[in-house]
Amino acid sequence: MKEYQPKILSGKPAAQGIGIGTVWILPDENKAIRPEKIKKNEIEKHIKKFESAREYLTIEYEKIKNIPADYELAEIIDAQIQTLNDPEVKLSIEKKIRVDYYTVEYAIFSTFNEYIQLLQAANAKWANERMIDVVSIRDEMIEATWEKKKDFDVKEGQVVFATDISPTNMVKLSHIKISGIVMKKGGFTSHAVILSQSLGIPCVINANWDRLSLKKGYDVIIDGSTGQVILWPSWKQSEEYRKRRLDGLVRYEKALEWAQKANRTTCGYPFVLRANVEFLEELPRLESHGAKGIGLLRTETLLFEAEEFDVNQQVNFYRNVAKASKNESVTIRLFDAGGDKILENSDFESNPFLGWRGVRMLLDKKDLLKNQLEAIYRVSGEFPGKLKILIPMVSRLEEILAVKKLCKTVQRVLSKKSVHFDEGVKIGVMVEVPSIALTAGRIAKHCDFFSIGTNDLTQYTLAVDRGNERISYLFDSFHPAIWKLIKMTKDAADRHGIPVAICGEMASKPEAAACFLGMGINDLSMNTASLPAVKSVLCSHARNEMEKLSADVLKSEALKEIHELLEPWRAI
Amino acid sequence: MVSQKVTVKNEAGLHARPASVLVKTASRFKSEFYIRMYGYEVNGKSILGVMTLAAESGAEMELILEGPDEEAALEAIVKVFENKFKNEL
Numbered sequence: 001m002k003e004y005q006p007k008i009l010s011g012k013p014a015a016q017g018i019g020i021g022t023v024w025i026l027p028d029e030n031k032a033i034r035p036e037k038i039k040k041n042e043i044e045k046h047i048k049k050f051e052s053a054r055e056y057l058t059i060e061y062e063k064i065k066n067i068p069a070d071y072e073l074a075e076i077i078d079a080q081i082q083t084l085n086d087p088e089v090k091l092s093i094e095k096k097i098r099v100d101y102y103t104v105e106y107a108i109f110s111t112f113n114e115y116i117q118l119l120q121a122a123n124a125k126w127a128n129e130r131m132i133d134v135v136s137i138r139d140e141m142i143e144a145t146w147e148k149k150k151d152f153d154v155k156e157g158q159v160v161f162a163t164d165i166s167p168t169n170m171v172k173l174s175h176i177k178i179s180g181i182v183m184k185k186g187g188f189t190s191h192a193v194i195l196s197q198s199l200g201i202p203c204v205i206n207a208n209w210d211r212l213s214l215k216k217g218y219d220v221i222i223d224g225s226t227g228q229v230i231l232w233p234s235w236k237q238s239e240e241y242r243k244r245r246l247d248g249l250v251r252y253e254k255a256l257e258w259a260q261k262a263n264r265t266t267c268g269y270p271f272v273l274r275a276n277v278e279f280l281e282e283l284p285r286l287e288s289h290g291a292k293g294i295g296l297l298r299t300e301t302l303l304f305e306a307e308e309f310d311v312n313q314q315v316n317f318y319r320n321v322a323k324a325s326k327n328e329s330v331t332i333r334l335f336d337a338g339g340d341k342i343l344e345n346s347d348f349e350s351n352p353f354l355g356w357r358g359v360r361m362l363l364d365k366k367d368l369l370k371n372q373l374e375a376i377y378r379v380s381g382e383f384p385g386k387l388k389i390l391i392p393m394v395s396r397l398e399e400i401l402a403v404k405k406l407c408k409t410v411q412r413v414l415s416k417k418s419v420h421f422d423e424g425v426k427i428g429v430m431v432e433v434p435s436i437a438l439t440a441g442r443i444a445k446h447c448d449f450f451s452i453g454t455n456d457l458t459q460y461t462l463a464v465d466r467g468n469e470r471i472s473y474l475f476d477s478f479h480p481a482i483w484k485l486i487k488m489t490k491d492a493a494d495r496h497g498i499p500v501a502i503c504g505e506m507a508s509k510p511e512a513a514a515c516f517l518g519m520g521i522n523d524l525s526m527n528t529a530s531l532p533a534v535k536s537v538l539c540s541h542a543r544n545e546m547e548k549l550s551a552d553v554l555k556s557e558a559l560k561e562i563h564e565l566l567e568p569w570r571a572i
Numbered sequence: 573m574v575s576q577k578v579t580v581k582n583e584a585g586l587h588a589r590p591a592s593v594l595v596k597t598a599s600r601f602k603s604e605f606y607i608r609m610y611g612y613e614v615n616g617k618s619i620l621g622v623m624t625l626a627a628e629s630g631a632e633m634e635l636i637l638e639g640p641d642e643e644a645a646l647e648a649i650v651k652v653f654e655n656k657f658k659n660e661l
Contacts, residue, residue, distance in 0.1 A: 079592040079619060088618035115620045122626030130588045310583050337597065 005069045006234050006283065010472045011182065011207025013227040014193045016529045018245040019180025019202040020238070023218040023231075024154045024167065026162035031141065033109040037101045046097045046104040053104075053144035057137075058084050064170075065080075076133070083137050089115075112138035118213025118483050154178060157170055159220050161209065165192040180222040182229055204229055225508075225529075251571050253532055259290030260537040268500040269543040271522035273531055274328070276503060280317070283324035284335050285528040290535060295525020296390070296451070296503040299372070301336050314375035322383045325466050329386050331428065331451065331503075331525075332376055334362055334369065334403075336392035353465065358393020358430075373410040380422035388426040390451055400446050403427070432456035432504075437485040439491035447449055450493050451525075454504025458482055477506045480564045483554055501525060510537035511569035518550030537569060573638040579630065582656035586627035590657030595621045597652050603639025605649070616649070629646050 050134070061081045065074055081491060089111055089251075096107035116134055118126040152172055154160060159180040160173055170192045173181070180202040183192065196203040202224030212231060221230040221241045230237055263271050274295030286294075302314055322330050336358050349355040362369040373389075380387045391403050400531060404427060413422050431437050432453035440450070458477045459465065486502075493500045501523035506512040508530035514537055516524060549565065556562045562570055580586050588592070598605045598616050605616035609631065614621035616635070627633060637646045 075589055075592065079588055080594070082595050082619040086618045086620050088621050090617050115624060118624040119626075122624060127587075127623070127626065133588075134620070312583065346634055 005232065007231040008211060008472065009182075009209055009212070009229040009231065011204040011227045011229060011451060013223070013225050014182075014183075014205045015196040015201060015203035015224050016527075017180070017200065017202035017224045018241055018248060019159050019178075019222045019224065020241055020245060021122060021157045021159045021179035021220065023214055023216055024158040024160050024457070025155075025158055025214060026217060028163050033105045035104075035110070036103045036104050038097075038103055039561040042097055043101070043265060046107070047094060049145045050093055050097070050108070051105045053108075053141050054084055054090075056144050057140055067337040073452050079130075080137060083134065084141070105142050108138060108145070112141075137271045140166055149351055151165040152176070159222055161214060166305060170196070180204070180224065182209070182222055184208055187233070206467075243497075247571060251536070254527070254536065256532050257287075258539060259288065259532050260359060261290075261535070261539060263292070263539075264543060265517070267544070269517070269522070271517055271524070271538055273535055273538075274331075274501075274523070275528045275531065276525050277321065279526075280320055282528060283321065286324060289529060291328075291531055293325040294321065294499055295523070296331045297330055297332045297335060299335055302335075311375045312372050313380070313553050314372065315378050318375060318379040318387070319382065325386070327386075329388055329391050329463055330362065331388040331501075333390040333392055333430070334372060337361060346418075353459065359391050359399045359403065360393060361398065366406065369403070369406060370410055373407055374414065377407075377410055377414055377421040377425065378419060378505050380425050380469040382421035384422045385424065387422065388428060388449070390428045390430055391447075392430045392453075393432065393456075394429050394443075395435050397439075397443060397446060400427075400429055404446075408488070430456075431485075431489050432460065434461050434485060437489045440489045441495060442468070443499050444492050446495035447498065449498050452486055452488055452489060452500065452502045453502060454486075454502065454506035455481065457485060457504070461485060474527050476559060477504075478512070478566065479559055480562065482506075483562070486516075486521075487554055490519055494520075499523060508534065510534045510571060511566035513538060514541060514546045514569045515550045515553050515566065518546035518548070519554075533571065537571065541569075573636065574642045575636045576632055576646060576650060577632060577634050578650060578653040579632050583629050583655065585629045585631070586622065586625060586657075588623060589621050591619050591622040593657045594622060594649070594652055597648055598645065601639070601641045601645035601648070603637045603642040603645045604638040605645065607633050608636060609633040626644075639649070 058081055061077055061084065065077050091461050092111040092114070093104075093107045096102045096111065097104060102110070112134055116131055119131050119134070153273045154173065154176055156177045157179050159182060160178050162184070163316040164183060164185045165173070165181065178201060181192065181196055181204070183203070183205045184207065184241075185205070193203060193205060202222055204222050204224060207227070219232055219238070221233045221237065222228070223241070233241070263273060265271070266274065270299055271368070272292050273290070274287070274293050275282070275291035276296040276298070277283065277294050278298040280450055303316060309501070318332065355362070376387060376389060377415055387405070391400060394400055407427065411421065411423070423530045426448035428449035428451055429436065429443060430453050431450050434457070437457065454477050458475060458479070461481050462474060462476070464474045490500050500521050502516055502521060507516065507524040508526035510533055512536045513524055516522075517538060524534070549569065552565050553562050556565065582590060584590075595617055607614050607616045607622065607625065607628060609625055612625070616622060616626060616655055625633070635646060637649075639645070
C-alpha cells in the first residue's frame, strides 16, 4: 500500500475549531461564455429560464438574510437582491434574447460585463470591492439557468476546498454540516468567513494548494485557530486532533462558565484578560466571554475600507469601541499595514515582512498618521484615562520620538480649535522586533508601556516566514530565545516601572499564559474565543505553580523540553 | 414631471450601500425616476446604474420623477440625500 506522507499547508486562521474529514473540492466558477445565437422559437424558453433563475436566486438570498449574522452582511445581501432585480439589467437581458437572439447565458454574461466595465472605468476605490459581488451574481445567475444544476455531492463531515465561496453556495454548504472550509482567497470580512464564524464552521483562508494536486477523498485535518491544513495526516496526528477537537468542544462549554468569575488564581493573585478586536461586530463578545476591555484594537480595516478613511469615520469607530468596553481601557494600535497586508498602490517588495510597514510607513505618510492621532485624541476627551496608543513595528528609538512629537503637534492643533482631549493618553511600544527587546531598558525610558507581539517577535527572531510551507514547522513561539526576549523585556520594564502586556497569539494558549503569569506578566490580550479556556486554567492554579513553570521553562535548553513542561497546562 | 437638484453630502459618496438605500426608497413609488449627472442619465431604480455614476461627495445631480406619485417620491428621495443615505431603520 502506498503510504502518503503528511503535508502541511499554512493559511490564515479565519474561524476557530478543528475540522477532520476528507477533501471535497468546489468547482471553480465561470469561464467565458460564448456569444451563441438561438432560433426565434426558442426565445420564450430562454426568457423563462432567465425569469426562473432570477426568482430562484432571490429566494436563496432572502434565506441567507435570515441567518443570524450581522447587520453589515444583511446590507450587502440587500444590495445583491437589488442587483438581481435591477430593472435595467432585466431590460438588457430581455433585449439581448428577444432582439439579438442570444442565449440566456450570453445575455446575462454580457449584460453584467457591461456594468463591470463601467464600474472599472468609474475608477472609484469602493467599486473594486463591489465588482466581485457583481461577478458572483453574474456567475450564479448563469449557473441557475442550467437545467442540470451543478450538484453538490458534498457529504456531511467533508472539508470543502474552494478558490472562493459565494454567499449562496456558503448557505447550501452549511445545510450539509461540513467539517471545515479551506479557501485560496477570501478576506477576513468576506461573506464566507463572516458566515462560517457565525455558523461555527472551522475556516482557513489564503491557503494555496496548487502544488499538491489535491483530489477528492484525501484525508485532511484543518485547524481554524492556527491556519494549518494537514493533508494525509499520520495516524498519530489524526488521533491527536480528534482528541483536541473533542477536548476543545468540552472545554469550551465548560470554560464559558468561567467567563463571569473573578480574575484571580487559586491563591488570589489578580490578572487581567483583554480582547483583541478588529471589527465592531466582535464587541458583543467582550461581555459574554469575560474580557476586561481591549488590549489590542487593530485599525487596518479602516485603511482598507477606503470609504471610511476620514477623521470622522475613525472617531465613530473608536467611540463605539470605547463605549463597548465600559470602564476598561482600549489600546489602539496605530495602522499596522504592510507585509502581509499590503496597501493598494504600494510598490512590490521582495521582502515585505522586512519592509515598509508599521511605523515605518506611518512616518512616511504623516497625514495618515496625523489623521489617526487626531481621531484618537478627539475621542479621548470623551473617555478620559481610557484610551492608549500603541506603536507597531518599532525597531529603533527615533521612531518613538518622531511619533511622540507628532502627538504633541496634534494636541496643539486641537487646543487651538478648543477641542477637549485627554492629555494623559499613554503611548506604548509594540515589542515585536528583537532590537527593541534587546534594548528594552533604553526604550522603556521613552514610553509608557510595552505590549509584546509574539507572532512577529517569533518570525523576526527565528528568521522564519510562517507563510512559507517548507519551513513553517520551524515557526514555534515556545523557542527558548522567545521566552528569553520576553523575560528581558519584562525585567527592563520593571526596572523603569512601566507595565508589560502580551497581545500576541501566545497569550491565547493557556499553557503560555500560565507561564507569563509566573513571570509576573498578568495583562494578557487575545481573541475573544480563547478567553474562557485561558481563564479557566489561570483560575484553577496557584501562582507559585506558575512561577515554578516559568522558572523551568526559562532554564530549558531544548524546545522539546519546553513543550513537555507546558503540555500539562494546556487545559484544566 | 417634477425635478430638483441635490448634492451628495455624505463623506464617502454614492457608493454601494448608499445606492442600495436610494434604490430601496425609490422602488416604493410607482413614478419613474431618473438621475441626471454630467449630461449622463441613469434609471434611479437600477442599483447598478446608480453605482456606475460613481458620484463622490459634493457631486451635484438632478432628480427627475414622472408618474402618479411623483411629488411624494421626490420628497422622500430628497430626504434620503439630506440624511446622507442613512438606512431608515
